[in-house]
Amino acid sequence: MQAQEATAKVEEWLRTGSSADLTSGEYAVRVDLANVLRVPEGWFVPYDTVRALDGDRLASLVPKPALIVREDGELRRPDTGRDGTGPSSPVPVAGEDDWREILEPEFRRSGVAYLGVASSAVMAWHKYAPDGSATGEIRVNPDYRPGPERLGYSPMETATDRLLGLLAADRYDRPRYLAGLLSSEVLLPLDFRTETPLPGFRQERPNALRVFGSRRRLPPGTEKWLRTDVLSFVREFPGAGLSINPGSFPSDTVGAAELADTVARWPELLPRTREVEVSPEYSESVLVAAERIRAESGAAEPAAGLAEAAAKARSAGYELSARECERFVLGRAWEQRNGVSPSGVGSPLDDLTGQHWPDDLHANGLAAGYDAAGRIRPHVATGGKFFRQEAADGESAWHRVAGAFAGFALGESLGSAVETGELGIGPLTRRLLFCTEGLLRALPGPYRGAVPSGLMTVGVRARRRLEDARDGSWLGRVRELRTIPPELPGRADDAGFLVPGIVAALCGSTAPRVARLLVSGDGADEVTAEAAAAMATLFAGLFRPEPAPPHVLARRLIDSGATAGSVAEALSIALRARDDVRADQHEPFAGVSAVDALGGSMTAAFRRFFDPQWTIMAAVDRSGGSAITAAIAGAVAGSRAGIPGLPEKWLDRLAARDLVETVAGDAFWHFSAQPPSADERYAAEWAMRYPREL
Incomplete structure (x- = not known):
């Protein structure tokens, strides 16, 4: 299409496209021929009042209206926002129904939609009445295809x-x-x-x-x-x-x-x-802050290890901000003043009487770690962006395991929290932590061998440690966990049996077998054990350094025949809901069984796993406040985003964030290619922290 053709299209619309001829009368308009411009979507054709175009600037329309004429002749209005990077919209035609596009939200706010709206980005059309009100009638676009976020591509910020x-x-x-x-x-x-x-x-x-x-x-x-x-x-x-x-x-x-x-x-x-x-760690502001902290604290080298921490963060796809670098230096200064090693395992035999720490750990660049006696052992905060120990990713990546644990805790707590109150640790998260401790006691790391049948006793042992702090459990001595009322034994199809499935995922290819043993020994029926095994398989995939998106993992699981019956049907329903643009109000899982919780959580997670806030809140709303559904959805979203990708407004309110991150780090390290149990520097302390039971 040439400029003249595009201009003619707009002139025709000005005459006949609305209820009145806009080219005649006192306020007549015409095309601004001098400013017709070729743009990626077609031709940009502005128009203004005849008086303005003839020289009367005061008569100009503000902002100056324009239409875009596509190659196929379709007329659209360009984005009228300040930066003009939003999508164009169809121009309604007089005498025809007004169907407005429902665009994929991620595409609409991408900042590059001004290049053109492809048919594949239109999810559906919503019909509007002549008075401009929505009728509620929606027509689905059969040509819609998921965009890059929904396909599971890496986060896109630019x-x-x-x-x-x-x-x-x-x-x-x-x-x-x-x-x-x-x-x-x-x-x-x-x-x-x-x-x-x-x-x-x-x-x-x-x-x-x-x-x-x-x-x-x-x-x-x-x-x-x-x-x-x-x-x-x-x-x-x-x-x-x-x-x-x-x-x-x-x-x-x-x-x-x-x-x-x-x-x-x-x-x-x-x-x-x-x-x-x-890069922030080399910036002048951080260097000046490091020198000031060194002078004020008397620490020898408070910036020691900063470059290595920043490199670890980049390896995981994150960047330490200048503020985080300054907090690292401040936290390292506190470590050096108290003679604390930047890595390793704190011993329960350490004499802590000479140590002095600030009341507000987080404000001073510190996080709460724990030793085998359950005592708080402060260390430099990582912000969830790097693992402070020397460990390489194996079958699992640290930031994905930590993100899943933190997302689980957030999901559980949000359903019962007041709008602005503290997000406390709940019984499901406590179960996650104690089950993790039990698995670390039961299996050596890295674990590649046959699955011992003794795993069936892990659940019983974990409950015993929970009830008796003298049973050698460091978790049992942590105050935040001791204040939670004990759980009553659940039914054989209890949704809580899905929790060990997440823990079992740390065992890689043996995860489904491990999950079955963990829950069967604790009283789960066969269908529930199948659901826990499916959960383990899904999270084993999500924990990988470069994971496939959750809906792809679920499809592979079904197609492989590794799961069947009601569990496979629940996952299939969740997959179908993912592709239904009207599925936000769809609720196929109204029960309280493990299969219902699996299906409900995956229905939320499959739709927008790349958006943790939406995913968790959708699970909370969809399940009517079911903590397990929101917790699992949060774990899926957290495994994709990592701790830094979870909503900061929630993380700041999560009371047990440091405890959850500590246990997640222990689990990752234990099953990594460089476990502490195989390192002579840490083996003795690790054995006290997680004594072998099998």
């Missing part, structure tokens, strides 16, 4: 990462993706001293520089980088292409010729961004 996701999900074709890429920003790692591109980030065939779409994707150890929009990049590095997010998914390589062609296609775009940035 326009560049979102464009890559939309390209990989076939939401945008390559020309439209490239049009958006020109104005998007990329990060190019630089030599700290010379501020030139590092040699390792140049590649040949094609000639390109390796760049990254967001700070969370920068490689561990990155100290300094250039933040630039792609247009500025083309000018500064002529003849070079872009290799964006190499080694991860989604990624892309744009050759120099393709870049040049795209720049020529959109001559109106102007370069605007070029800024050299320093």
Whole structure:
């Protein structure tokens, strides 16, 4: 379509598209021919009053209205927001029904929807009456396809990462993706001293520089980088292409010729961004704060280990902010003043009489750890972004295990909490912690052998330790856990039997067998044991360093035949609800059994597992306050987002956050490729903390 055709389309609409001819009368309007512009979605055709276009500025419409004319002739209104990055919307036609698009929420707020609304982004249409009120009638779009977030792609926080996701999900074709890429920003790692591109980030065939779409994707150890929009990049590095997010998914390589062609296609775009940035741990503000803390505290090297902690965080997909770096230094100063090692296992035999700690641990960069006597042993807070011990990811990743445990605790507590009150630890979370302790006592780490039948006694032993603090359990001595009323034995189909399934997931490929033994020995019936085994299989997948999304794991579980009957049917119903745009009010799981809780929690989790707040609240609302349903949904969302991705407003109210993170860390470390039980530095203390029972 040419500009003249687009202009004619808008002129026709101005005459006949509404109940009155807008091109005649005292306030007549006409197309502003001087400002018709080609945009990625089609032609941008503005119009204004005839008087304004003839020179009377005071008669101009504010903001100046415009229409977009697509290649197929469809008329749409561009986003009228301040930044104009939202999606366009269809222009209603006089005499026809007014069906308005219901867009995928993630796409609507992506910041790149201005490039065009593909049919696959429209979930449904909502009919509106002539007076502008919604009728409630909804028509589902059969062409809708899930976007990158719902497909389980890694978190996307920038326009560049979102464009890559939309390209990989076939939401945008390559020309439209490239049009958006020109104005998007990329990060190019630089030599700290010379501020030139590092040699390792140049590649040949094609000639390109390796760049990254967001700070969370920068490689561990990155100290300094250039933040630039792609247009500025083309000018500064002529003849070079872009290799964006190499080694991860989604990624892309744009050759120099393709870049040049795209720049020529959109001559109106102007370069605007070029800024050299320093990773927070190397920033001047953090260095100044570290020197001040050193002088005030008398600590020798309060910044020791900061660079390593920041590198660990980047490996997990997080960045330590400048504030978190300063809190790390402050916490490390407290550790050094009290002679505390930055890693390792606190001994119950340690004499703590000479130690002095601040009343507010969190405000001083500290978190509460615990030794084998149940005593609080403060250490540097991690914010859930790195594991303080020396351990490499194996079948599980620390941030996913910790996120699942924290999400579980949040989900359980939110159902019973007042709007602004403290989120206390509940009986289900206590069960999660004691069951974890029981498994660590029962199995060696890393665990790769046959599953011992003695696991059937773990539940009974855990309950005994819960009831008797003298039974050698460090958890049994923790005050927060002792104040919770004891649980009564549940029914054979009790939903609480799903909790050991999450714990069993730490055992990798043997997880379903471990889960069956854990719950069967505690009184679960066969169907409930099947549900716990399915839970273990799902979370074993979610704990992996690069997990598939939960609905994909569930589909694989069903297709493999590893689960069947009512458990498979519950998962199938949850999968079908995921694809139903009207399923928010759908409630197929009204019972209280383990199978009902599994189906209800997965119905919430499958729909928006990438949005922890939505997932947990949907589970709370859907289940009518069922704690186990919300807890499991929270664990799914937490495993994907990690602790840093959970809503901060809730984490700040979670009373037992440090305790939950401590147990999750112990569980990950115990079953990691570098367990403390195999390290002569920690083996003796670990044996006191988790004495073997099988």
